């Protein structure tokens with residue numbers, strides 16, 4: 001239906017909404033709804049509504065849910081010792097008796113420290129990192145920024161700080177390689193202060209811990225700092241209901257097909273669930289933790305290797321559990337169609353035009 005309104009009068013009214021419009025501008029469904037409301041019309045979105053199918057709730061109160069493990073992402077410049085630091089933490093803290101030992105290298109681990117479990121994510125190569133940055137704000141609770149004490153602040157250190165600030169997550173600085181003769185932790189502090197990470201001992205708010213991934217020096221202090229930060233944050237999540245998670249990494253393995261590491265964020269992922277992940281779907285045929293142990297289910301903050309997707313998804317893609325494979329396929333088809341429509345920046349790709357409003 002078209003409204004019989006002259007464009008000039010319309011333009012003046014929407015100007016009151018702080019919008020400058022021209023007759024051939026395209027607008028989104030939400031804005032179309034607001035504009036239509038000015039004229040007592042209602043805009044109905046007849047497009048496929050993924051949110052409704054996936055039953056998404058915004059602004060949920062989580063205070064009544066159980067505490068979940070904090071998710072800690074290790075970031076920093078190349079070769080500053082991120083993986084070594086994680087290796088040290090795993091070797092020290094993973095009980096030797098745990099089933100199977102470490103059989104698979106995945107970029108996500110849950111480690112028991114005293115009474116708490118901490119979930120660590122190692123940041124992989126750049127491509128994956130960019131995809132995680134895209135949707136990353138919800139992935140991590142705390143960042144450990146690793147800076148080598150002999151090398152100081154480097155380009156990817158600065159890049160990491162930018163990401164941390166965008167995501168508005170707390171950061172703890174691990175000044176690594178403190179065992180090296182050339183180590184100069186004060187220089188690291190100075191360098192990072194220039195980027196807004198003023199140390200606590202200099203009157204700022206950022207915690208610095210000197211560590212060595214080689215000797216283990218300071219690592220208990222680092223873990224304690226992480227745990228304290230996590231306690232302050234009171235991280236809670238609903239372990240019930242359909243799982244939602246995010247792809248950490250994904251690859252094809254001969255004989256196994258697509259192998260995808262998922263970090264479950266809410267709900268519980270069960271073996272056999274129908275899942276949709278980005279633009280692919282399937283059934284969670286098998287779930288495995290980072291030690292190689294088979295799981296029947298995985299709750300919030302659990303990293304898990306999933307077999308059973310048709311294709312390899314992209315790091316940063318979201319996993320949802322759906323009723324059945326038919327529903328999964330419908331969502332995948334819709335996502336592919338939407339992406340293609342967006343890629344064709346042609347007129348028909350846009351759903352609503354201001355011209356639709358004028359007689």
Ligand code: GTP
Pocket residue numbers: 076077078079080081082083084085176177178179180211212213214215
């Ligand atoms: P990328 O993943 O490539 O960004 O590197 P990374 O940050 O994971 O560094 P990695 O852990 O691979 O370590 C790089 C090199 O530094 C390796 O040769 C480590 O043995 C060495 N290294 C890491 N931590 C320490 C440390 O505390 N002391 C000393 N002396 N060497 C270290």
Ligand code: MG
Pocket residue numbers: 082083084122
């Ligand atoms: Mg590494």
